[in-house]
């Protein structure tokens with residue numbers, strides 16, 4: 070029997086049953102190639118693994134598989150060179166590549182889609198694509214952590230005001246504050262790794278929804294594409310987009326961290342705070358006010374996080390009404406997740422060099438460090454250590470702060486006599502709890518801002534970020 074019993078007449082991969090051609094408006098409306106062409110490499114990787122497996126299983130010949138692989142590699146180069154033609158009439162990247170292969174190989178090309186549907190194909194492509202993105206974003210985050218660690222290492226002893234409610238609270242080491250960002254980004258990286266393991270499951274071989282009657286070897290494809298496991302339920306596997314939602318969320322939480330950081334540094338670099346000097350090459354100016362040096366990069370990092378949060382919503386709402394197995398709605402998953410990946414990649418790309426070029430203004434920090442009674446808690450704890458109940462010590466120091474506020478002085482500027490009026494057993498040795506630097510040095514708890522604790526953490530991060 071000849072390979073082609075009926076020479077194909079339709080230009081569509083699915084045209085056989087139709088009695089009229091597709092309306093042009095439908096082609097324009099339903100095409101995805103304008104955005105899913107970025108899956109081209111993943112699609113070709115998946116098809117090569119699939120074709121080789123078909124040959125190993127005796128479903129196509131080794132010669133056919135080798136022609137398919139060569140043809141697909143040629144198509145890959147053509148796309149990379151920008152010479153490949155995309156058209157709405159061919160719907161999506163999967164059909165484009167398959168039809169280009171068939172144009173080259175005839176019936177051999179027409180065999181590639183054996184034991185496969187676009188449903189398990191697109192799910193496979195998207196998983197490969199997200200997996201690669203996860204790996205790139207993880208190294209982007211690593212770079213950013215490195216930049217924060219380097220900054221912390223450049224400022225091992227600098228004491229700055231710590232804030233709660235955006236009010237001066239207790240003094241902290243600048244290095245401690247910088248390492249706080251490393252912690253957040255580490256959790257982001259852990260979430261990425263966790264999401265990667267649920268992304269890295271092979272759907273190919275699920276067919277449209279029910280599997281296939283042809284004797285395929287899914288384990289062979291799993292191994293070739295470096296997936297961790299093979300999806301066990303064809304109905305679920307062809308339509309599962311949990312990994313897309315999960316990745317969009319992980320990326321949006323990372324973006325939220327970057328947005329918080331951007332907000333903090335916008336504030337800290339104002340004339341009013343004056344703690345930080347941003348690199349001018351990472352600032353932009355005003356077209357009307359000649360003096361302006363604006364933190365637009367930080368503002369855009371903060372601003373772009375909004376769209377990424379929106380993408381999580383869009384994906385969840387996309388999925389909520391879908392019955393089991395593939396529905397065409399799922400095509401709408403791509404623009405949202407691609408946008409989140411691109412946006413975060415761009416944010417990480419400017420964050421690391423901006424951090425590397427930023428400096429503390431030591432004079433400005435020092436000029437106001439003793440304002441705001443940052444050492445009040447330190448004094449209270451010194452009294453507690455001498456046996457005063459916490460609530461009593463809190464109240465006594467509260468009175469002392471009120472007195473200092475009224476006189477417009479720091480706690481250290483009060484006299485022993487004034488201290489003695491609030492606390493009968495006052496000794497001038499309690500003064501060792503006063504002053505921002507001393508307050509920082511007196512911390513002892515693990516994870517605190519004490520210089521020894523922070524030095525330990527700097528060493529931990531140095532080791533962690535240098536490890537391969």
Ligand code: ARG
Pocket residue numbers: 101105160161187188191395397399400401
């Ligand atoms: N372009 C489609 C998507 O992105 C590919 C799968 C189409 N499957 C189908 N049966 N129409 O979801």
